[in-house]
Amino acid sequence: MLRAAGEPTRLRILALLARDELSVLELCTVLEQSQPRVSRHLKLLAEAGLVQRFPDGAWVFYRLAADGGGRALADSILTQIDPADPALAQDGERLSRVATERSTEAAAYFARNAARWDEIRSLYVAEAEVEAEIRKAVGETTLGLLVDLGAGTGRMLTLLGGQASRTVGLDLSQQMLNIARVNVGEAGLAACELRHGDIFATGLPGECADLVTVHQVLHYLGDPAAAVEEAARLVAPGGRLLIIDFAPHALEFLREQHQHRRLGFSDEEIGRWLEAAGLTLETAAALPPASEQGLTVKIWTARRPALAKRNAA
Ligand SMILES: C[S@@+](CC[C@H](N)C(=O)[O-])C[C@H]1O[C@@H](n2cnc3c(N)ncnc32)[C@H](O)[C@@H]1O
Structure with missing residues (x-):
């Protein structure tokens, strides 16, 4: 382990992966080295x-080991590194540029496609079926605050907002929010607040929401685990987090044409992120596609233990 870590480029890689989960190509760009090296x-x-x-379609992503001796050693080495080291500081700047480019491209895509978004969505799956399954997962319960992260055109807000006394929809794209404003207005959701914001730093208070939804957002993100952590932070004791996304798939064209970064998520991966965030995965429904070429939609439901249970534990 020490031999592996004790080489300048590999040390730089460890420092970079401590900041973000990265693809091989992104690491090549930041390190300015060839892919074979x-x-x-x-x-x-x-x-x-x-x-x-972890391979994801034709791409391979890397992150620091989740646990074990390797992680302990990486953490220990990283605390010894001088943050002002010029080489590492330069890598940090290049990494920020890579991350900015990534989100600028995604934002431009959403801005371009805002008006056509509902149409694009229906290319993938039978939307009515997904929405029926989401309704079933949420049930008839009356909710206090509903927070929808990556609200887009406001589909989750209009679907579930009627059950909540207050709704907050947050999105990074002003164009998407403009359309959401029209849609929630038409649905008569007067108490709906639409905010411009980032799923990684929502600025909302912890444990504030009875229900948090993240519908078809994670696969665009650079660090989906961090988004799950922030979404989970908002869930009140006894409240729930609903993540709707795709099961692992191999449709590479979604990367080039539709800015997808991750080609779906496994139950194991989502379960691990939820558990790390203090939530319990309760159900994982799968809606298979109509044709073989399609995408399986997954609906993961997780809950934060109620206070009494937490105290007893
Ligand atoms: C595929 S759309 C889904 C929208 C909506 N949840 C739906 O299903 O109709 C993904 C949305 O995530 C938003 N998004 C992407 N990155 C985000 C971020 N870092 N923070 C907040 N929203 C983000 C995009 O602007 C876009 O509106």
Whole structure:
């Protein structure tokens, strides 16, 4: 492990992965090194248990090992690194540029497609079926605050807002929010607040919502685990988080044509993120596509333990 970490480029890679989960190509851009060289370094780091490799369609992502001796050693090494080290500071700047480019491209895509969004969505799945399943998962209960993160054109808000006394929809795209404003107005949801904001830092108070929804957002994000953590933070004791996204798939064209970053998520991955955020995964419904080429939609429901249960535990 020490041999793997004790080489300048590999040390730089560890410092970068401590900040973000990254694809091989992104690491090549930041390190300004060729793909074969970077891949060789990553192989050594993965074999030593310092980083974790996870293939996602034709891409491969890397992050620091989740736990174990490799993670402990990586954390310990990273605390010894001088944050002002010029090489690492330069990598940090390049990484910020890569992250900005990534979100600018995604934002431009959403701005371009805001008006056509509902049409684009229906290319993937039978929307009515998904919405019926979401309704079933939420049930008839009356909700206090409903928060929808990555609200887009306001579909979740109009679907579930009638059950809540207050709704907040948050999105990074002003164009999407403009359309959501019209849609929630038409649905008569007067108590709906639409905010311009980032799912990674919502600015909302902790444990404030009875229901938080994240519908078809995670696969666009650079760090979906961090988004799940922030979404979970908002869930009140006894409240729920609903994540709707795709099961793992191989439709690479969604990356080039529709800005998808991740090709779906496994139950294991989502379950692990939820558990780390203090929530319990309760159900994982799967809606298979009508044709073989389609996408399976997943609906994961998780709950924050009620206070009495938490205290008893
Ligand atoms: C595929 S749309 C889904 C919208 C809506 N949830 C729906 O299903 O109709 C994804 C939305 O996530 C938003 N989004 C992407 N990155 C975001 C971020 N970092 N913070 C907040 N919203 C984001 C986009 O602007 C877009 O409106």
